[in-house]
Amino acid sequence: MESLSRMFKDRRDEKEVQNDILQETFINTTAGWVNLLLLSSSGPIKIPVGACATALQSVEIACDTLLSGKAKVMLAGGFDDLSEEGSYEFANMKATSNAETEFAMGREPTEMSRPATTTRSGFMEAQGTGVHVLMSAKTALELGCPIRGIIGFTSTSTDKAGRSVPAPGRGALSIAREVHTKHPLPILDLAYRSRQLSFRRKQIAQWLENERQQLQDEIEFRKSRGDTADEEYLANRVADIEQEAARQEKDAIATYGMLEGADPRVAPLRRALAVWGLTADDLGVLSIHGTSTGANEKNETHIWNDVFTNLGRTNGNAVPIMAQKSLCGHSKGGSAAWQLAGLLQSVESGIIPGNRNADNIDALFKAHTYLIFPSQTIYTDGIRAGIMSSFGFGQVGGTCMVINPRYLFAALEPSVYEAYKIKNRHRQRLCYKAMSEMMTSNNLVKVKDAPPYNKDLEAPVLLNPLARATYNPKTGSYEFTAKLETKPKVDDANVKAVSEVLAGGVTAGVGVDQELISSVPSWNPTFVERNFTEAEIAYCKSQPSPAASFAARWVGKEAVFKSLGVASKGAAAAMKDIEILPGESGAPTVILHGDAKAAADAKGVKKVHISLSHSDVSATAVGFSRA
Secondary structure, three states: OHHHHHHHHHHHOOOOOOOOHHHHHOOOHHHHHHHHHHHOOOOOOOOOOOHHHHHHHHHHHHHHHHHHOOOOEEEEEEEEOOOHHHHHHHHHOOOEOOHHHHHHOOOOHHHOOOOOEOOOOOEOEOOEEEEEEEEOHHHHHHHOOOOOOEEEEEEEEOOOOOOOOOOOOOHHHHHHOOOOOOOOOHHHOHHHHHHHHHHHHHHHHHHHHHHHHHHHHHHHHHHHOOOOOOHHHHHHHHHHHHHHHHHHHHHHHHHHOOOOOOEOOEOHHHHHHHOOOOOHHHEEEEEOOOOOOHHHHHHHHHHHHHHHHHOOOOOOOOEEEEOOHHHHOEOHHHHHHHHHHHHHHHHHHOEEOOOOOOOOEOHHHHHOOOEEOOOOOEEOOOOOEEEEEEEEOOOEEEEEEEEOOHHHHHOOOHHHHHHHHHHHHHHHHHHHHHHHHHHHOOOOOOOOOOOOOOHHHHHHHHOOOOOOOEEEOOOOEEEOOOOOOOOOOOOOOOHHHHHHHHHHOOOOOEEEEEEEHHHOOOOOHHHHHHHOOHHHHHHHHOOOOHHHHHHHHHHHHHHHHHHHOOOOOOOOHHHHHEEEEEOOOOOEEEEEOHHHHHHHHHOOOOEEEEEEEEOOOEEEEEEEEEO
8 A cells, every 4th residue: 555655646746756666566566575585485376355355265265276286385364454545435434433433432442343233333443464374184294283273164255236346245145055855965974975985995996906907917918928027117007006096095085075076955065064074053153254334244144044044053053153353353354364263263272252342232133043142251162163254345255164173183093193293292392492592582584595496406496396395404494405306206015015916826825905005994993803913903003004004914814815715704803813913034924813724724724925015005915825
């Protein structure tokens, strides 16, 4: 605003103005300066302008960018300045409260913003910014970042045709659009989706077996023509098969886990809640835009009551509303970021702050039976999910839903969660140290002197998708070096096992099995106790990846059954009759008990050799029965 003022007013008045003032008027300049001085990134930069809903638009754009794979980390937020011109025009629109009138009525400045009350007379302007760091759960877990909440749903919507830019609209109702059906849809049921995902993983395991057989046929054909396949070719083929299996599993998780897609019988918000096994009744707090203007609050509360009605929220289960602008005013472009910060705190802590200025709730809202406007703080026993809405001039309305982070942690395999906690504690210590140094040296902002690569490395870094910065302890920053990775890493963990099969073929006395690691429920105590001995359990839990270790032994047991020429009993207790433990040399050794030993004795088998391996995706085992 200051730059625009200088460019027009000061130029007109023939005052001295910098020659490059034009660039400071561009809306993307602020983000540009942030990157120039602090980040030096080369990822996407997206500059939404949505008036008072700008920060919410930023969050939705950030989520879309992350889901599309165009970035791994996004900074999303909004900012607005205070200006004489803006304040004057807001007052002309009767959007802001009049301080002189409020003082004359005996009110303090802290009481001048009163959303949803009969005495409301407009919002109090505020100045500031809000920024949130967004990334995928996978990235956050790998980095050990603090996870304050899960963005479970975002939406933005325009409104109907009209002739008023600031008029609030009801386009946000579309988050609850659906055609009602007589019976609930199976896809919304967690047990149904879990069953479908398990079946799909079995299909992928069968596909892996088929591809291994195809590869074996290919190798044999090449041998018949006197052509041999080198180790590099075999390693790449096995890795490509593994990668395709991972892609198929990702698609299955997207369908049955994240519920990607659309169905007219399922509202977008209902679908987003169902991902986590939640319903409309599990929304424990609603943060409203709440500008203390009659037009906005009449529209906003009407929208939410209709949303909960259409989604079938239980009668009598009113959702508590918090109106944050009663406390911190309206920062316009940054207000939704402030709202989101407050909503995250409320969901994580289980505390719903009361609206202290709610002296007399508008009687109009009595008709909205799904909404409640508390004036005192509510201490709950936990909030599963919360939702917020933000509206801006120019037909910009939007919503954002936050899920309690414990739903993510509960979905993790225990060893993964323990590894995350270690990384998170380490990051907390580093952050505490960095913040302490900043405070003691009075240097809260560290401006970069140069990008993390020199001029000669700029093109090699930007053109190489494998280029990664490394930490330089001397400078305390991350830098790119001349030694850049140039070859993709091939996951060849299963190559040896597959090579053994390809070399000897699958004949009598040889058993081969391969499964996705994710399809073996090693997180289930009942499954583990029923199928693994105490010694096996102790060994697997001591490994860097317990899930992969359990999966390798599971397929090993299946391979032993196949090598003995008897049918596997699957998850029955007989799997415990085959014990696979490391021998003196560290190589896996098979010990047979019960029915498995009886089957081996009947066939004259004296010893069973086993080869186990696992990649990041699957586990493979080859068993050899010897008389």
